[in-house]
Amino acid sequence: MKYISTRGHAANEQFCDILLGGLAPDGGLYLPEVYPQVSATELAAWRHLSYPELAFAILSKYCTDILPEELNPLVSSTYASQAFINARAGQWIEDITPLTYLGQEKGVPLSLLSLSNGPTLAFKDMAMQLLGNLFEFILKQRGQTLNILGATSGDTGSAAEYAMRGKHGVKVFMLSPKGKMSAFQTAQMFSLMDDNIFNIAVEGVFDDCQDIVKAVSNDHAFKAAHNIGTVNSINWARVVAQVVYYFKGFFAATKNNDEKVSFAVPSGNFGNVCAGHIARQMGLPIDKLVVATNENNVLDEFFKTGVYRVRTAKDTHHTSSPSMDISKASNFERFIFDLMGRDASKTAALFKQVETQGFFDISGTPEFALIEEKYGFVSGSSTHKQRVQAIREVHREYKQIIDPHTADGVYVAFKYLEKGVPMVVLETAQAAKFEETILEALNVPAPRPDAYVGIEKHPQRSVTMAANVDLIKAFVHERV
Ligand SMILES: Cc1ncc(COP(=O)(O)O)c(C=O)c1O
Ligand SMILES: N[C@@H](CCOP(=O)(O)O)C(=O)O
Numbered sequence: 001m002k003y004i005s006t007r008g009h010a011a012n013e014q015f016c017d018i019l020l021g022g023l024a025p026d027g028g029l030y031l032p033e034v035y036p037q038v039s040a041t042e043l044a045a046w047r048h049l050s051y052p053e054l055a056f057a058i059l060s061k062y063c064t065d066i067l068p069e070e071l072n073p074l075v076s077s078t079y080a081s082q083a084f085i086n087a088r089a090g091q092w093i094e095d096i097t098p099l100t101y102l103g104q105e106k107g108v109p110l111s112l113l114s115l116s117n118g119p120t121l122a123f124k125d126m127a128m129q130l131l132g133n134l135f136e137f138i139l140k141q142r143g144q145t146l147n148i149l150g151a152t153s154g155d156t157g158s159a160a161e162y163a164m165r166g167k168h169g170v171k172v173f174m175l176s177p178k179g180k181m182s183a184f185q186t187a188q189m190f191s192l193m194d195d196n197i198f199n200i201a202v203e204g205v206f207d208d209c210q211d212i213v214k215a216v217s218n219d220h221a222f223k224a225a226h227n228i229g230t231v232n233s234i235n236w237a238r239v240v241a242q243v244v245y246y247f248k249g250f251f252a253a254t255k256n257n258d259e260k261v262s263f264a265v266p267s268g269n270f271g272n273v274c275a276g277h278i279a280r281q282m283g284l285p286i287d288k289l290v291v292a293t294n295e296n297n298v299l300d301e302f303f304k305t306g307v308y309r310v311r312t313a314k315d316t317h318h319t320s321s322p323s324m325d326i327s328k329a330s331n332f333e334r335f336i337f338d339l340m341g342r343d344a345s346k347t348a349a350l351f352k353q354v355e356t357q358g359f360f361d362i363s364g365t366p367e368f369a370l371i372e373e374k375y376g377f378v379s380g381s382s383t384h385k386q387r388v389q390a391i392r393e394v395h396r397e398y399k400q401i402i403d404p405h406t407a408d409g410v411y412v413a414f415k416y417l418e419k420g421v422p423m424v425v426l427e428t429a430q431a432a433k434f435e436e437t438i439l440e441a442l443n444v445p446a447p448r449p450d451a452y453v454g455i456e457k458h459p460q461r462s463v464t465m466a467a468n469v470d471l472i473k474a475f476v477h478e479r480v
Contacts, residue, residue: 001014001015001032001033001036001061001062001063001064001065002014002032002033003015003018003030003031003032003033003236004030004031004032004033004344005024005025005026005028005029005030005031005344006024006028006029006030006031006333006334006336006337006344006347006348007024007026007027007028007344007347007348007351008026008028008344008345008347008348009025009026009028009344009348010024010025010026010028010030012033013030014064014065015062015063015064015065015066015236015237016063016065016066016138018030018235018236018237019131019134019135019138019235019236019237020135020138020139020144020146020229021229022217022228022229022230022232022234022235023214023217023218023230023234025220027214027218028333028344028347028348029234029236029330029331029333029334029337030236031236031334031337031338032062032236035278035281035282036061036062036282037282037283038282038283038284039283040257042057043257043283043284044257046247046251047251047257050080050094051079051094051095051096051097051244051248052075052076052078052079052080054244054247054248055075055078055079055130055241055244056071056072056075056076058240058243058244058247059071059075059240059241059244062240066137070137074130074133074134074137075130077133078129078130078133079096079129079130083118083119083125083129084096084117084118084125084129095248095252096117096126096245096248097113097114097115097117097126097245097248097249098114098117098252099111099112099113099114099249099252099253099424100112100114100400100427102394102397102398102400103397103398105414105417105423106417107417107419108417108418108419108420108421108422108423109253109422109423110413110417110422110423110425111252111253111422111423111424111425112400112402112406112424112425112426112427113245113248113249113252113253113263113424113425113426113427114427115245115426115427115428116403116427116428116429116430118159119159119162119163120155120158120159120162120188121429121430121432121433121449121452122155122158122159122323122428122429122430122433123155123242123272123426123427123428123429124155124156124158124159124160125159125162125163126241126242126244126245127237127238127239127241127242128156128159128160128162128163128231128238129159129163130237130241131160131163131231131235131237131238131241132163132164132167134237135164135167135170135229136167136168136169136170139168139169139170140168140169144169144227145169145170145171145227146169146170146171146227146229147170147171147173147226147227147228147229147476147480148160148164148170148171148172148173148228148229148230148231149173149175149212149213149216149217149228149229149230149472149476150172150173150174150175150213150230150231150232151174151175151176151206151209151210151212151213151232152174152175152176152181152189152206152209153176153177153180153181153206153209153268153322153323153324153325153326154176154180154181154182154185154322154323154433155185155323155428155429155433156231156232156233157174157176157185157189157199158185158188158189160172160174160231161174161189161192161194161197161199162192163231164196164197164231165192165194165196165197166194166196167196170196171196171197171198171479171480172196172197172198172231173198173200173472173475173476173479174189174197174198174199174200175200175202175209175212175213175472176189176199176200176201176202176206176209177201177202177204177205177206177208177209177325178201178202178203178204178464179201180205180206180318180322180325181322181323182322182433182434182435182436183435183436183456184432184433184434184435184452184455184456185322185323185433186460187455187456187458187460188433188452188455189462190460190461190462191455191458191459191460191461192461193459193461198463198475198479199461199462199463200462200463200464200465200472200475201462201463201464201465202464202465202466202467203464203465203466203467204313204467205313205316205325205327206316206325206326207310207313207316207326207327207328208313208467209467210232210269210326210328210330211328211467212467212468212469212472213230213232213234214234214330215469216228216469216472216473216476217230217234219473222473226476226477226480227480228476232269232271232330233269233270233271233274233330233331234330234331238271239271239274239275239278239331239334240275240278242271242272242275243275243278243279243282245426246263246275246276246279246280246284246286247279247284249261249263249424249426250279250284250285250286250424253422253424254422257285258285259285259422260285260286260287260421261285261286261287261421261422261423261424262286262287262288262289262290262376262413262416262418262421262422262423262424263276263286263288263289263290263423263424263425263426264290264292264409264410264412264413264416264423264424264425264426265289265290265291265292265409265426266292266321266324266405266406266408266409266426266428267291267292267293267299267324267329268293268296268323268324268325268326268329269326269329269330269331270291270299270329270330270331270332270334270335271330271331272426272428273289273291274331274332274334274335276289277289277334277335277338277375277377280375280376281338286376287376287418287421288372288376288377288378288416288418288421289375289376289377289378290378290379290380290409290412290413290416290423291303291377291378291379291380291412292379292380292381292382292408292409292411292412292413293324293379293380293381293382293408294317294319294320294321294324294325294381294382294383294387294408295317295319295381295383295384296311296316296317296319296324296325296326296327297381298310298311298326298327298328298329299329299332299379300379300380300381302332302379303371303377303378303379304379305363306361306362306363306364306365306368307359307360307361307363308332308350308354308359308360308361308362309358309359310327310328310354310358310359311327312327315327319384320384320387320388320404320434320436320437321387321403321404321405321407321408321434323405323428323429324405324408328354333347333351335375336350336351338375339367339370339371339375340367341367350362378416379412380411380412380415380416381408381412382407382408382411382412386411387404387407387408387411387437388404388407388437388440388441389411390402390407390408390410390411391404391407391431391437391438391441391442392441392442393410394407394410395441395442401431401438401442401446401447402427402431403427403428403429403430403431403433403434403437403438403446404434404437405428405429406425406426406427406428406429409425409426409427409428410425413425430446431446432445432446432447432448432449432452434446463475
């Protein structure tokens with residue numbers, strides 16, 4: 001399998017190279033040159049696979065430069081490991097992503113696909129645990145080291161740091177927006193004292209952090225001299241690992257492969273729902289992909305109007321679903337590339353316009369007309385009040401405590417219920433990570449795994465820096 005850039009000016013690469021490289025050298029994002037198709041026979045055979053077996057079946061279509069006998073143990077040691085043991089009840093969750101059936105909403109089966117059973121209690125662990133093992137394997141094979149520069153709005157950071165702790169030859173430099181993550185998320189990252197982990201609190205918003213990561217990656221000389229890699233969903237490996245649970249969720253929500261399922265996906269950087277788009281392109285019978293945003297509704301606005309208008313830091317809201325406080329969704333470019341018929345020059349022109357004018361407008365074009373019909377995308381957004389209401393409702397009706405991001409998904413999912421199509425909401429984090437909002441909604445804290453009781457009181461270590469590319473580069477340079 002070869003990988004191409006959405007901007008069309010980078011050499012085609014193999015999986016292991018783009019895993020280490022992250023952003024393409026022309027500033028684009030990598031995608032496979034074709035999406036492998038899953039035949040009806042294959043889909044029938046996959047229905048009964050365990051999570052590690054399914055992950056291997058899917059990943060072996062993409063990681064073609066890793067021998068199957070090497071990939072299989074990496075995948076099974078990731079998804080059959082102790083990493084997924086602690087999350088809820090202190091037991092290993094064999095399904096890894098269990099589906100919880102909530103009930104019938106307006107005659108439609110409604111379920112939660114629980115993705116937060118990994119070590120940091122958010123869906124990012126699903127891909128990040130695999131990335132940690134893949135990095136270690138490839139770096140050892142090549143005798144190289146890697147310095148990861150990442151951006152987080154709360155969950156990618158801790159998932160990456162927990163996955164890379166103690167990994168030989170890997171250092172992590174993680175940028176987060178100062179004071180904008182929940183107390184739990186902050187403590188989870190900043191209480192790590194490992195020598196290979198550096199937490200940098202940036203005076204700005206998540207988009208400033210992501211811009212810095214992209215600017216450093218686009219400085220090819222610096223990137224090469226400092227072995228810079230990335231763990232954000234800029235990195236294709238993150239997205240492809242997330243494709244697996246759409247298949248698992250589909251099988252769990254249906255009895256046979258003639259049925260269809262809709263997925264509601266709490267969205268910010270568009271990585272999670274982009275994985276759903278890839279699964280659909282591979283032939284998974286997905287009806288709708290429901291993009292749910294919070295008050296930072298850039299994506300909702302696009303899917304409703306065809307105008308993609310990014311916001312400045314000043315216009316980015318600090319909300320109670322803070323991990324989705326994103327106004328420049330980096331993976332969106334992958335979808336636009338597909339929507340534009342994989343025309344890299346059109347894609348590059350649109351994102352050039354975003355850089356220079358802050359928006360593009362494809363309303364009235366034949367491509368925009370295809371979005372729902374051909375690609376199944378619909379969208380909605382929620383406010384703080386609506387999220388709190390959704391948390392209360394799910395607790396009252398179904399006895400489940402959901403986190404505010406999942407609540408965004410539930411709220412928007414209700415608008416797209418369709419007879420005969422089960423609706424699966426992706427549960428993207430455990431409620432314990434957002435105690436303040438849970439207390440506001442339910443007056444009781446969400447249960448926490450033992451390992452996290454009192455984490456906010458642990459000593460913390462981080463440095464604060466201005467949102468300045470040169471300062472961050474100097475910081476990295478001094479430590480690698
Ligand atoms: C808990 C949670 N929900 C939803 C999202 C949004 O996912 P994505 O950025 O892949 O759209 C994030 C962050 O990415 C998150 O941490
Ligand atoms: N919501 C994320 C932001 C980064 O997204 P990513 O999927 O591109 O890593 C976070 O919690 O950090």
